[in-house]
Amino acid sequence: MHRHTRRTVITTLLASSFALSGAVALAPSAGAAVPTASCTVTPNASGTSVTIKGEGFTAPRNLNDGESTVPLSVDANGNFQVTRFQKNVDYTVLAVKEDQNFTFVNCKVVKAGDTSGNATGNNAKDAKRGAGDGYRAGRSAAQKSCDVKATPNKNQQHSDAYWKAWQTGADAAFNRYC
Known part of the structure; x- marks a missing residue:
């Protein structure tokens, strides 16, 4: 009985040790930068359409407007840009694969000409x-x-x-x- 108890304790400790070391190895270091993905919706000056821009995404991705889902063309740098005519909806960028980071990202609406979002330059x-x-x-x-x-x-x-x-x-x- 004593031998069985000792084996159980040692096995449990070893299993816990491996589990914790794996978790530590998979966690990002404290000083590491965590990449982010973002998406903005900018209405055009006449108010007839919106431009949706995103950055920091991995392909493949879909764009959802609450009623429909369409594939996005994400470039090698993780950026995309599309123009849509549904103006008063909430847009969300969705992951297609289960292992992708940022499973869904809600797009932020910015005013036309606003430079606080991703609507500026390069x-x-x-x-x-x-x-x-x-x-x-x-x-x-x-x-x-x-x-x-x-x-x-x-x-x-x-x-x-x-x-x-x-x-x-x-x-x-x-x-x-x-």
Whole structure:
């Protein structure tokens, strides 16, 4: 009986050890940037249609408007753009495969000409510039004091991609130098 109990305890401990080590190996590191996917809906100036833009997606994806689902053409960089004529609906980007990240992403409606969403220029360039600006701000904050992290000056007009990359860059620099 004593031998059986000892074997059971050892087997349980080993199984728990393997399970926990697997969970730790699969979890992202604390400083790792978690990629994001986003989608915006921008009405045209005349109000007759909307442009739907997305970034950070893996293909294949579908677009759902509450009544119908259509396939999206996602490029190699994870971006897509479509024009639709249903203006007053909620759009959602859906994953087609079960193993895709971001199973569904609700699209954010922005005003025509609004630069706070992904509706501005080249998001890859915005993100690259945001990461660089954020890194410099994070390094500067760390050199002053390791007690206060850098905060963005959101009085400037930039895309969501810029601000997300800015924060990632600032955090990376702050963590590196502190």
